[in-house]
Amino acid sequence: MHVGLRHIHAYLLLLPAFIFLVGFTHYPAIGTLLDSLMSTPRAGRAAVFVGLENYALMMDDPTFWKSLRNNFWFALVTIPVSIALSIAMALWVNDKIAGRQFLRMSYFLPTVLPMIAVANIWIFFYTPGYGLINQVLQLFGVASQNWLGDPSLVLGSVIVVAIWKEAGFFMIFYLAALQTLNPSYKEAAQIEGASAWYFFRRVQWPLLMPTTIFVLVNALINAFRMVDHIIVMTKGGPDNASSLLLFYLYEVGFKFWDQGYASALTAVLLAILALVGLLQFFVLDRRTHYR
Protein backbone atom coordinates (compact mmCIF):
# COMPACT_ATOMS: atom_id res chain seq x y z
CA MET A 1 0.00 0.00 0.00
CA HIS A 2 1.16 3.52 -0.73
CA VAL A 3 2.74 5.15 2.33
CA GLY A 4 0.66 8.32 2.16
CA LEU A 5 -2.48 6.28 1.80
CA ARG A 6 -1.64 4.30 4.93
CA HIS A 7 -1.33 7.54 6.87
CA ILE A 8 -4.73 8.68 5.67
CA HIS A 9 -6.16 5.29 6.55
CA ALA A 10 -4.90 5.63 10.11
CA TYR A 11 -6.24 9.15 10.50
CA LEU A 12 -9.65 8.10 9.22
CA LEU A 13 -9.75 5.28 11.74
CA LEU A 14 -8.92 7.71 14.53
CA LEU A 15 -11.27 10.47 13.45
CA PRO A 16 -14.58 9.31 14.99
CA ALA A 17 -13.10 8.64 18.43
CA PHE A 18 -11.17 11.91 18.35
CA ILE A 19 -14.26 13.98 17.60
CA PHE A 20 -15.67 12.86 20.96
CA LEU A 21 -12.38 12.90 22.84
CA VAL A 22 -11.51 16.41 21.75
CA GLY A 23 -15.10 17.61 22.01
CA PHE A 24 -15.61 16.48 25.59
CA THR A 25 -12.10 16.48 27.05
CA HIS A 26 -9.52 18.70 25.38
CA TYR A 27 -11.74 21.45 24.03
CA PRO A 28 -13.70 21.92 27.29
CA ALA A 29 -10.47 21.75 29.32
CA ILE A 30 -9.02 24.67 27.38
CA GLY A 31 -12.38 26.42 27.29
CA THR A 32 -12.66 26.14 31.07
CA LEU A 33 -9.26 27.76 31.55
CA LEU A 34 -10.33 30.67 29.33
CA ASP A 35 -13.74 30.93 31.04
CA SER A 36 -12.04 31.17 34.41
CA LEU A 37 -10.65 34.54 33.30
CA MET A 38 -14.11 35.82 32.32
CA SER A 39 -17.07 37.07 34.30
CA THR A 40 -20.26 35.03 34.45
CA PRO A 41 -22.65 36.02 31.66
CA ARG A 42 -25.99 37.22 33.06
CA ALA A 43 -29.22 38.07 31.27
CA GLY A 44 -28.44 40.96 28.92
CA ARG A 45 -24.79 41.08 29.94
CA ALA A 46 -22.17 39.08 28.05
CA ALA A 47 -19.09 37.70 29.78
CA VAL A 48 -16.23 40.16 29.97
CA PHE A 49 -12.55 39.60 30.62
CA VAL A 50 -11.83 40.03 34.33
CA GLY A 51 -8.30 38.66 34.54
CA LEU A 52 -7.61 36.78 37.76
CA GLU A 53 -10.65 38.16 39.60
CA ASN A 54 -12.27 34.73 39.94
CA TYR A 55 -9.08 33.38 41.45
CA ALA A 56 -8.85 36.34 43.83
CA LEU A 57 -12.42 35.58 44.88
CA MET A 58 -11.38 31.99 45.47
CA MET A 59 -8.50 32.98 47.74
CA ASP A 60 -11.00 34.80 49.97
CA ASP A 61 -13.65 32.08 49.84
CA PRO A 62 -13.67 30.07 53.08
CA THR A 63 -15.89 27.39 51.53
CA PHE A 64 -13.31 26.75 48.82
CA TRP A 65 -10.53 26.33 51.39
CA LYS A 66 -12.74 24.15 53.52
CA SER A 67 -13.58 21.90 50.55
CA LEU A 68 -9.93 21.71 49.56
CA ARG A 69 -8.90 20.83 53.09
CA ASN A 70 -11.67 18.25 53.38
CA ASN A 71 -10.65 16.74 50.06
CA PHE A 72 -7.06 16.55 51.22
CA TRP A 73 -8.03 14.67 54.39
CA PHE A 74 -10.49 12.55 52.45
CA ALA A 75 -7.67 11.42 50.13
CA LEU A 76 -5.10 11.09 52.88
CA VAL A 77 -7.22 8.69 54.92
CA THR A 78 -9.22 6.89 52.22
CA ILE A 79 -6.29 5.93 50.01
CA PRO A 80 -3.88 4.23 52.46
CA VAL A 81 -6.65 2.49 54.38
CA SER A 82 -8.39 1.14 51.30
CA ILE A 83 -5.08 0.03 49.78
CA ALA A 84 -4.05 -1.75 52.99
CA LEU A 85 -7.43 -3.45 53.24
CA SER A 86 -7.39 -4.41 49.58
CA ILE A 87 -4.01 -6.09 49.96
CA ALA A 88 -5.23 -8.02 53.00
CA MET A 89 -8.33 -9.07 51.08
CA ALA A 90 -6.32 -10.17 48.06
CA LEU A 91 -3.88 -12.18 50.20
CA TRP A 92 -6.75 -13.90 51.99
CA VAL A 93 -8.69 -14.71 48.88
CA ASN A 94 -5.56 -15.85 47.06
CA ASP A 95 -4.85 -18.33 49.86
CA LYS A 96 -6.56 -21.62 50.62
CA ILE A 97 -9.05 -20.14 53.03
CA ALA A 98 -12.41 -21.50 54.21
CA GLY A 99 -15.28 -19.96 52.24
CA ARG A 100 -13.04 -18.29 49.68
CA GLN A 101 -15.84 -17.83 47.14
CA PHE A 102 -18.08 -16.13 49.67
CA LEU A 103 -15.30 -13.89 50.91
CA ARG A 104 -14.36 -12.79 47.42
CA MET A 105 -17.98 -12.06 46.59
CA SER A 106 -18.53 -10.05 49.78
CA TYR A 107 -15.45 -7.92 49.27
CA PHE A 108 -16.20 -7.21 45.64
CA LEU A 109 -19.93 -6.60 45.99
CA PRO A 110 -19.78 -2.86 46.85
CA THR A 111 -18.00 -2.28 43.53
CA VAL A 112 -20.95 -3.35 41.43
CA LEU A 113 -23.62 -1.58 43.48
CA PRO A 114 -24.56 1.99 42.56
CA MET A 115 -23.03 4.39 45.08
CA ILE A 116 -26.21 6.40 45.20
CA ALA A 117 -28.21 3.29 46.11
CA VAL A 118 -25.90 2.08 48.85
CA ALA A 119 -25.56 5.61 50.21
CA ASN A 120 -29.24 5.38 51.11
CA ILE A 121 -28.52 2.29 53.19
CA TRP A 122 -25.56 3.97 54.86
CA ILE A 123 -27.75 6.95 55.78
CA PHE A 124 -29.85 4.53 57.75
CA PHE A 125 -26.79 2.96 59.39
CA TYR A 126 -25.78 6.42 60.54
CA THR A 127 -29.21 7.58 61.73
CA PRO A 128 -29.03 9.01 65.25
CA GLY A 129 -30.84 6.97 67.88
CA TYR A 130 -32.09 3.85 66.13
CA GLY A 131 -29.49 3.60 63.32
CA LEU A 132 -27.66 0.29 63.20
CA ILE A 133 -24.26 1.68 64.19
CA ASN A 134 -25.69 3.47 67.20
CA GLN A 135 -27.65 0.36 68.20
CA VAL A 136 -24.44 -1.67 68.15
CA LEU A 137 -22.54 1.01 70.07
CA GLN A 138 -25.27 1.17 72.70
CA LEU A 139 -24.71 -2.52 73.41
CA PHE A 140 -21.24 -1.48 74.52
CA GLY A 141 -22.56 1.48 76.47
CA VAL A 142 -21.41 4.15 74.03
CA ALA A 143 -23.74 7.14 73.69
CA SER A 144 -25.60 7.64 70.42
CA GLN A 145 -23.84 9.93 67.94
CA ASN A 146 -25.24 12.05 65.14
CA TRP A 147 -22.78 10.72 62.57
CA LEU A 148 -23.89 12.82 59.63
CA GLY A 149 -25.07 15.83 61.61
CA ASP A 150 -22.00 16.52 63.73
CA PRO A 151 -19.37 18.60 61.86
CA SER A 152 -16.55 16.79 63.64
CA LEU A 153 -17.80 13.32 62.67
CA VAL A 154 -19.31 13.76 59.23
CA LEU A 155 -16.09 13.68 57.17
CA GLY A 156 -14.99 10.50 58.92
CA SER A 157 -18.39 8.98 58.26
CA VAL A 158 -18.25 9.60 54.51
CA ILE A 159 -14.65 8.37 54.43
CA VAL A 160 -15.80 5.03 55.85
CA VAL A 161 -18.33 4.72 53.03
CA ALA A 162 -15.67 5.53 50.42
CA ILE A 163 -13.28 2.92 51.84
CA TRP A 164 -16.05 0.35 51.89
CA LYS A 165 -16.86 1.09 48.26
CA GLU A 166 -13.29 1.09 46.94
CA ALA A 167 -11.31 -1.59 48.78
CA GLY A 168 -12.90 -4.52 46.96
CA PHE A 169 -12.27 -2.86 43.61
CA PHE A 170 -8.56 -2.46 44.36
CA MET A 171 -8.45 -6.03 45.68
CA ILE A 172 -9.08 -7.24 42.14
CA PHE A 173 -5.89 -5.64 40.85
CA TYR A 174 -3.81 -7.14 43.66
CA LEU A 175 -5.43 -10.51 43.13
CA ALA A 176 -4.54 -10.37 39.45
CA ALA A 177 -0.97 -9.44 40.29
CA LEU A 178 -0.61 -12.12 42.98
CA GLN A 179 -1.71 -14.78 40.53
CA THR A 180 1.05 -13.84 38.11
CA LEU A 181 3.78 -14.13 40.75
CA ASN A 182 6.11 -17.03 40.23
CA PRO A 183 5.14 -19.82 42.70
CA SER A 184 8.79 -20.80 43.13
CA TYR A 185 9.34 -17.69 45.27
CA LYS A 186 6.89 -19.08 47.75
CA GLU A 187 8.47 -22.52 47.64
CA ALA A 188 11.90 -21.02 48.21
CA ALA A 189 10.60 -19.03 51.16
CA GLN A 190 8.99 -22.16 52.59
CA ILE A 191 12.23 -24.09 52.36
CA GLU A 192 14.01 -21.24 54.12
CA GLY A 193 11.32 -21.22 56.79
CA ALA A 194 10.35 -17.59 56.27
CA SER A 195 7.32 -16.29 58.13
CA ALA A 196 4.30 -15.12 56.17
CA TRP A 197 4.90 -11.52 57.22
CA TYR A 198 8.56 -11.70 56.24
CA PHE A 199 7.65 -13.20 52.88
CA PHE A 200 5.10 -10.47 52.30
CA ARG A 201 7.40 -7.64 53.29
CA ARG A 202 10.49 -8.81 51.42
CA VAL A 203 9.02 -10.58 48.40
CA GLN A 204 5.37 -9.91 47.69
CA TRP A 205 5.24 -6.20 48.56
CA PRO A 206 8.21 -5.23 46.30
CA LEU A 207 6.91 -7.38 43.47
CA LEU A 208 3.46 -5.82 43.85
CA MET A 209 4.91 -2.32 43.54
CA PRO A 210 3.73 -1.70 39.95
CA THR A 211 0.21 -2.68 41.04
CA THR A 212 0.41 -0.38 44.04
CA ILE A 213 1.44 2.51 41.79
CA PHE A 214 -1.42 1.76 39.43
CA VAL A 215 -3.91 1.54 42.29
CA LEU A 216 -2.50 4.65 43.94
CA VAL A 217 -2.99 6.74 40.81
CA ASN A 218 -6.52 5.43 40.40
CA ALA A 219 -7.27 6.08 44.05
CA LEU A 220 -5.97 9.64 43.77
CA ILE A 221 -8.15 10.35 40.76
CA ASN A 222 -11.15 8.80 42.52
CA ALA A 223 -10.55 10.87 45.63
CA PHE A 224 -11.25 13.98 43.57
CA ARG A 225 -14.06 12.44 41.58
CA MET A 226 -16.20 10.64 44.14
CA VAL A 227 -19.08 12.88 45.14
CA ASP A 228 -22.19 10.74 44.64
CA HIS A 229 -22.31 9.81 48.31
CA ILE A 230 -21.81 13.44 49.38
CA ILE A 231 -24.76 14.55 47.26
CA VAL A 232 -26.99 11.83 48.69
CA MET A 233 -25.84 11.67 52.29
CA THR A 234 -24.81 15.13 53.45
CA LYS A 235 -25.08 17.72 50.64
CA GLY A 236 -21.70 18.91 51.86
CA GLY A 237 -23.06 19.77 55.29
CA PRO A 238 -23.33 20.44 58.09
CA ASP A 239 -21.64 23.79 57.65
CA ASN A 240 -19.58 22.51 54.68
CA ALA A 241 -17.88 20.00 56.95
CA SER A 242 -18.15 17.27 54.30
CA SER A 243 -17.91 19.39 51.16
CA LEU A 244 -15.36 18.12 48.61
CA LEU A 245 -13.92 20.07 45.69
CA LEU A 246 -16.02 18.51 42.93
CA PHE A 247 -19.12 18.80 45.10
CA TYR A 248 -18.51 22.50 45.68
CA LEU A 249 -17.88 22.93 41.97
CA TYR A 250 -21.21 21.25 41.26
CA GLU A 251 -22.97 23.59 43.69
CA VAL A 252 -21.36 26.72 42.27
CA GLY A 253 -22.00 25.64 38.68
CA PHE A 254 -25.49 24.22 38.95
CA LYS A 255 -27.05 25.68 42.10
CA PHE A 256 -25.66 29.23 41.96
CA TRP A 257 -25.09 29.13 38.17
CA ASP A 258 -21.87 31.09 38.57
CA GLN A 259 -20.02 29.98 35.46
CA GLY A 260 -16.89 32.11 35.81
CA TYR A 261 -16.21 31.01 39.36
CA ALA A 262 -17.09 27.39 38.61
CA SER A 263 -14.54 27.47 35.77
CA ALA A 264 -11.86 28.73 38.14
CA LEU A 265 -12.69 25.87 40.52
CA THR A 266 -12.50 23.42 37.62
CA ALA A 267 -9.07 24.84 36.78
CA VAL A 268 -7.91 23.99 40.31
CA LEU A 269 -9.24 20.46 39.93
CA LEU A 270 -7.49 20.15 36.56
CA ALA A 271 -4.25 21.35 38.12
CA ILE A 272 -4.52 18.70 40.84
CA LEU A 273 -5.18 15.97 38.26
CA ALA A 274 -2.27 17.21 36.15
CA LEU A 275 -0.04 16.91 39.23
CA VAL A 276 -1.22 13.33 39.69
CA GLY A 277 -0.40 12.70 36.05
CA LEU A 278 3.08 14.20 36.35
CA LEU A 279 3.68 12.23 39.52
CA GLN A 280 2.85 9.06 37.65
CA PHE A 281 4.92 9.73 34.56
CA PHE A 282 8.03 11.32 35.99
CA VAL A 283 8.48 10.02 39.51
CA LEU A 284 6.75 6.72 40.04
CA ASP A 285 7.13 5.12 36.61
CA ARG A 286 10.90 5.31 36.88
CA ARG A 287 10.95 3.50 40.16
CA THR A 288 8.96 0.55 38.97
CA HIS A 289 9.48 -1.64 35.97
CA TYR A 290 6.47 -1.11 33.79
CA ARG A 291 5.99 -2.67 30.43
Add this chain to the structure above:
Amino acid sequence: MSQALTSPNTQGRSLGADTSVLSTIGAWVLALVWISPLLYAVWAAIHPSEFATKLVLTAPLTMDNFRAAWEAAPFARYFLNTTVLVATILCMQLVLCTLAAYAFARFEFFGKNVLFSLVLVQLMVMPEILLVRNYQTLTHLGLVDTLFGIGLPYFASAFAIFLLRQTFKTIPKELVEAAAMEGASTMQILRHVYIPLAKPVYLAFSLVSVSHHWNNFLWPLIVSNSVESRPLTVGLQVFSSTDQGIDWSIITAATLLTSGPLLIGFLIFQRQFVQSFMRAGIK
Protein backbone atom coordinates in the same frame (compact mmCIF):
# COMPACT_ATOMS: atom_id res chain seq x y z
CA MET B 1 16.20 -12.75 46.34
CA SER B 2 18.00 -15.66 48.00
CA GLN B 3 20.13 -13.20 49.90
CA ALA B 4 17.06 -11.58 51.34
CA LEU B 5 15.81 -14.93 52.52
CA THR B 6 18.93 -16.26 54.19
CA SER B 7 18.14 -14.69 57.53
CA PRO B 8 14.40 -14.82 57.73
CA ASN B 9 12.55 -13.84 60.83
CA THR B 10 11.26 -17.19 61.96
CA GLN B 11 8.67 -15.78 64.31
CA GLY B 12 5.06 -15.94 63.24
CA ARG B 13 3.39 -18.72 61.36
CA SER B 14 5.31 -20.62 58.77
CA LEU B 15 4.28 -20.30 55.16
CA GLY B 16 3.75 -23.99 54.83
CA ALA B 17 0.89 -24.06 57.32
CA ASP B 18 -2.62 -23.38 56.14
CA THR B 19 -3.99 -19.94 56.83
CA SER B 20 -4.11 -19.54 60.58
CA VAL B 21 -7.36 -19.49 62.51
CA LEU B 22 -6.90 -15.86 63.53
CA SER B 23 -6.38 -14.80 59.96
CA THR B 24 -9.45 -16.73 58.83
CA ILE B 25 -11.56 -15.09 61.51
CA GLY B 26 -10.28 -11.68 60.41
CA ALA B 27 -11.19 -12.40 56.81
CA TRP B 28 -14.70 -13.47 57.80
CA VAL B 29 -15.35 -10.53 60.09
CA LEU B 30 -14.31 -8.14 57.36
CA ALA B 31 -16.49 -9.95 54.82
CA LEU B 32 -19.51 -9.78 57.11
CA VAL B 33 -18.97 -6.07 57.70
CA TRP B 34 -18.61 -5.57 53.96
CA ILE B 35 -21.79 -7.39 53.09
CA SER B 36 -23.87 -6.06 56.00
CA PRO B 37 -25.36 -3.05 54.16
CA LEU B 38 -26.75 -5.38 51.55
CA LEU B 39 -28.00 -7.91 54.09
CA TYR B 40 -29.69 -5.13 55.99
CA ALA B 41 -31.31 -3.79 52.83
CA VAL B 42 -32.73 -7.22 52.07
CA TRP B 43 -34.02 -7.55 55.63
CA ALA B 44 -35.76 -4.17 55.62
CA ALA B 45 -37.18 -4.63 52.16
CA ILE B 46 -38.87 -7.98 52.76
CA HIS B 47 -40.43 -7.14 56.13
CA PRO B 48 -43.17 -4.68 57.15
CA SER B 49 -41.76 -1.27 58.02
CA GLU B 50 -42.20 -1.68 61.79
CA PHE B 51 -39.44 -4.30 61.64
CA ALA B 52 -37.02 -2.10 59.71
CA THR B 53 -35.06 -1.29 62.84
CA LYS B 54 -35.73 -4.43 64.86
CA LEU B 55 -34.22 -7.80 64.21
CA VAL B 56 -37.09 -10.12 65.11
CA LEU B 57 -36.71 -13.51 63.49
CA THR B 58 -40.45 -14.17 63.51
CA ALA B 59 -41.24 -10.99 61.55
CA PRO B 60 -43.66 -11.75 58.72
CA LEU B 61 -42.37 -11.66 55.17
CA THR B 62 -43.91 -9.33 52.62
CA MET B 63 -43.41 -8.06 49.09
CA ASP B 64 -45.50 -4.94 49.74
CA ASN B 65 -42.48 -2.67 49.95
CA PHE B 66 -41.38 -3.59 46.45
CA ARG B 67 -44.90 -3.08 45.17
CA ALA B 68 -45.19 0.30 46.93
CA ALA B 69 -41.83 1.48 45.58
CA TRP B 70 -42.62 0.30 42.08
CA GLU B 71 -45.94 2.17 42.11
CA ALA B 72 -44.61 5.32 43.79
CA ALA B 73 -42.23 6.26 40.97
CA PRO B 74 -41.99 5.44 37.24
CA PHE B 75 -39.30 2.83 37.78
CA ALA B 76 -40.30 0.89 34.67
CA ARG B 77 -39.48 3.95 32.58
CA TYR B 78 -36.22 4.48 34.49
CA PHE B 79 -35.23 0.88 33.80
CA LEU B 80 -35.88 1.37 30.12
CA ASN B 81 -33.87 4.61 30.12
CA THR B 82 -30.88 3.08 31.85
CA THR B 83 -30.93 0.05 29.56
CA VAL B 84 -31.05 2.22 26.44
CA LEU B 85 -28.35 4.51 27.82
CA VAL B 86 -25.97 1.73 28.79
CA ALA B 87 -26.49 -0.11 25.51
CA THR B 88 -25.96 3.01 23.39
CA ILE B 89 -22.78 3.94 25.23
CA LEU B 90 -21.39 0.41 24.96
CA CYS B 91 -22.12 0.07 21.23
CA MET B 92 -20.55 3.42 20.41
CA GLN B 93 -17.54 2.71 22.59
CA LEU B 94 -16.95 -0.68 21.00
CA VAL B 95 -17.10 0.67 17.45
CA LEU B 96 -15.17 3.93 17.92
CA CYS B 97 -12.52 2.52 20.20
CA THR B 98 -11.93 -0.57 18.08
CA LEU B 99 -11.19 1.64 15.08
CA ALA B 100 -8.90 3.94 17.04
CA ALA B 101 -7.08 1.08 18.76
CA TYR B 102 -6.57 -0.61 15.40
CA ALA B 103 -4.95 2.56 14.03
CA PHE B 104 -2.60 2.78 17.01
CA ALA B 105 -1.71 -0.92 16.98
CA ARG B 106 -1.17 -1.53 13.29
CA PHE B 107 -0.21 1.70 11.53
CA GLU B 108 2.76 4.02 11.61
CA PHE B 109 1.77 7.61 11.00
CA PHE B 110 2.90 11.14 11.69
CA GLY B 111 2.07 12.33 15.21
CA LYS B 112 1.21 8.87 16.53
CA ASN B 113 2.76 9.33 19.97
CA VAL B 114 1.31 12.79 20.44
CA LEU B 115 -2.16 11.58 19.51
CA PHE B 116 -1.85 8.61 21.84
CA SER B 117 -0.84 10.90 24.71
CA LEU B 118 -3.92 12.99 23.94
CA VAL B 119 -6.02 9.86 24.34
CA LEU B 120 -4.43 9.07 27.69
CA VAL B 121 -5.37 12.51 29.01
CA GLN B 122 -8.95 11.26 29.30
CA LEU B 123 -7.86 8.60 31.79
CA MET B 124 -7.12 11.46 34.20
CA VAL B 125 -9.70 14.03 33.18
CA MET B 126 -13.05 12.30 32.95
CA PRO B 127 -15.90 14.19 31.24
CA GLU B 128 -17.69 14.81 34.56
CA ILE B 129 -14.79 16.91 35.86
CA LEU B 130 -15.50 19.36 33.04
CA LEU B 131 -19.22 19.35 33.67
CA VAL B 132 -19.78 23.10 33.39
CA ARG B 133 -18.33 23.30 29.89
CA ASN B 134 -19.74 20.01 28.73
CA TYR B 135 -23.18 21.09 29.85
CA GLN B 136 -22.80 24.21 27.68
CA THR B 137 -21.82 22.02 24.74
CA LEU B 138 -24.96 19.97 25.22
CA THR B 139 -27.03 23.16 25.41
CA HIS B 140 -25.58 24.32 22.08
CA LEU B 141 -26.35 20.94 20.54
CA GLY B 142 -29.88 21.04 21.98
CA LEU B 143 -29.29 17.72 23.75
CA VAL B 144 -29.90 18.69 27.37
CA ASP B 145 -32.46 16.41 28.99
CA THR B 146 -32.00 13.62 26.45
CA LEU B 147 -30.57 10.14 26.93
CA PHE B 148 -28.33 10.69 23.91
CA GLY B 149 -26.91 13.79 25.58
CA ILE B 150 -26.13 11.87 28.76
CA GLY B 151 -24.25 9.25 26.78
CA LEU B 152 -22.44 11.51 24.32
CA PRO B 153 -19.33 12.44 26.38
CA TYR B 154 -18.62 8.75 27.03
CA PHE B 155 -18.74 7.49 23.44
CA ALA B 156 -14.96 7.62 23.11
CA SER B 157 -13.28 5.86 26.01
CA ALA B 158 -9.55 6.24 26.53
CA PHE B 159 -9.64 3.15 28.69
CA ALA B 160 -11.13 1.05 25.88
CA ILE B 161 -8.67 2.41 23.30
CA PHE B 162 -5.76 1.67 25.62
CA LEU B 163 -7.00 -1.82 26.50
CA LEU B 164 -7.74 -2.83 22.90
CA ARG B 165 -4.48 -1.39 21.58
CA GLN B 166 -2.53 -3.48 24.11
CA THR B 167 -4.45 -6.57 23.03
CA PHE B 168 -4.14 -5.90 19.30
CA LYS B 169 -0.39 -5.48 19.66
CA THR B 170 -0.04 -9.04 20.95
CA ILE B 171 -1.63 -10.53 17.83
CA PRO B 172 1.09 -12.31 15.81
CA LYS B 173 2.24 -10.48 12.68
CA GLU B 174 2.22 -13.75 10.71
CA LEU B 175 -1.55 -13.99 10.99
CA VAL B 176 -2.01 -10.46 9.70
CA GLU B 177 0.48 -10.97 6.86
CA ALA B 178 -1.15 -14.22 5.84
CA ALA B 179 -4.52 -12.52 5.63
CA ALA B 180 -3.03 -9.63 3.66
CA MET B 181 -1.39 -12.11 1.22
CA GLU B 182 -4.77 -13.60 0.51
CA GLY B 183 -5.96 -10.16 -0.46
CA ALA B 184 -7.90 -9.18 2.65
CA SER B 185 -8.49 -5.45 2.94
CA THR B 186 -7.61 -3.37 6.00
CA MET B 187 -11.12 -3.58 7.36
CA GLN B 188 -11.42 -7.30 6.57
CA ILE B 189 -8.24 -7.96 8.55
CA LEU B 190 -9.72 -6.05 11.47
CA ARG B 191 -12.97 -7.98 11.30
CA HIS B 192 -11.63 -11.45 10.70
CA VAL B 193 -8.27 -11.45 12.48
CA TYR B 194 -8.11 -8.80 15.20
CA ILE B 195 -11.62 -8.72 16.61
CA PRO B 196 -12.16 -12.49 16.99
CA LEU B 197 -8.82 -12.84 18.79
CA ALA B 198 -9.68 -10.04 21.22
CA LYS B 199 -13.04 -11.48 22.30
CA PRO B 200 -12.19 -11.99 26.00
CA VAL B 201 -11.02 -8.39 26.22
CA TYR B 202 -14.23 -7.18 24.61
CA LEU B 203 -16.20 -9.13 27.21
CA ALA B 204 -14.07 -7.71 30.00
CA PHE B 205 -14.45 -4.16 28.83
CA SER B 206 -18.19 -4.58 28.30
CA LEU B 207 -18.79 -5.73 31.87
CA VAL B 208 -16.72 -2.85 33.23
CA SER B 209 -18.47 -0.32 31.02
CA VAL B 210 -21.99 -1.57 31.74
CA SER B 211 -21.52 -1.61 35.49
CA HIS B 212 -19.86 1.81 35.41
CA HIS B 213 -22.58 3.51 33.40
CA TRP B 214 -25.42 1.71 35.16
CA ASN B 215 -24.11 3.29 38.37
CA ASN B 216 -23.10 6.69 37.00
CA PHE B 217 -24.85 9.53 38.78
CA LEU B 218 -23.44 13.07 38.74
CA TRP B 219 -23.48 13.77 35.01
CA PRO B 220 -26.95 12.24 34.43
CA LEU B 221 -28.22 14.19 37.45
CA ILE B 222 -27.19 17.45 35.80
CA VAL B 223 -28.30 16.64 32.28
CA SER B 224 -31.68 15.00 32.92
CA ASN B 225 -34.68 16.75 34.38
CA SER B 226 -37.66 14.75 33.18
CA VAL B 227 -38.95 11.23 33.60
CA GLU B 228 -38.25 10.54 29.91
CA SER B 229 -34.49 10.99 30.22
CA ARG B 230 -33.83 10.06 33.82
CA PRO B 231 -31.76 6.93 34.43
CA LEU B 232 -32.38 4.70 37.45
CA THR B 233 -29.75 6.25 39.69
CA VAL B 234 -31.19 9.74 39.29
CA GLY B 235 -34.72 8.39 39.53
CA LEU B 236 -33.88 6.70 42.81
CA GLN B 237 -32.40 9.91 44.18
CA VAL B 238 -35.49 11.93 43.19
CA PHE B 239 -37.67 9.26 44.75
CA SER B 240 -35.82 8.93 48.05
CA SER B 241 -35.27 12.64 48.60
CA THR B 242 -38.96 13.52 48.39
CA ASP B 243 -41.81 12.64 50.74
CA GLN B 244 -40.88 9.02 51.36
CA GLY B 245 -38.01 10.38 53.47
CA ILE B 246 -38.72 8.28 56.52
CA ASP B 247 -40.07 4.97 55.23
CA TRP B 248 -36.88 2.95 55.16
CA SER B 249 -38.55 -0.23 54.02
CA ILE B 250 -39.75 1.34 50.80
CA ILE B 251 -36.47 3.11 50.19
CA THR B 252 -34.47 -0.06 50.67
CA ALA B 253 -36.86 -1.89 48.37
CA ALA B 254 -36.33 0.79 45.73
CA THR B 255 -32.59 0.59 46.33
CA LEU B 256 -32.60 -3.15 45.73
CA LEU B 257 -34.76 -2.73 42.64
CA THR B 258 -32.28 -0.28 41.17
CA SER B 259 -29.26 -2.43 41.78
CA GLY B 260 -31.18 -5.67 41.14
CA PRO B 261 -30.25 -6.55 37.56
CA LEU B 262 -26.58 -5.76 38.12
CA LEU B 263 -26.59 -7.62 41.41
CA ILE B 264 -28.25 -10.72 39.95
CA GLY B 265 -25.95 -10.55 36.94
CA PHE B 266 -23.00 -10.34 39.27
CA LEU B 267 -24.09 -13.27 41.41
CA ILE B 268 -24.64 -15.48 38.36
CA PHE B 269 -21.54 -14.44 36.43
CA GLN B 270 -19.36 -13.81 39.47
CA ARG B 271 -16.34 -15.57 38.06
CA GLN B 272 -16.52 -13.75 34.71
CA PHE B 273 -17.05 -10.44 36.48
CA VAL B 274 -14.02 -10.78 38.71
CA GLN B 275 -11.90 -12.14 35.87
CA SER B 276 -12.99 -9.33 33.58
CA PHE B 277 -12.06 -6.68 36.08
CA MET B 278 -8.77 -8.48 36.59
CA ARG B 279 -8.09 -8.67 32.88
CA ALA B 280 -8.94 -4.99 32.49
CA GLY B 281 -6.60 -4.18 35.34
CA ILE B 282 -3.53 -6.10 34.22
CA LYS B 283 -3.21 -4.46 30.84
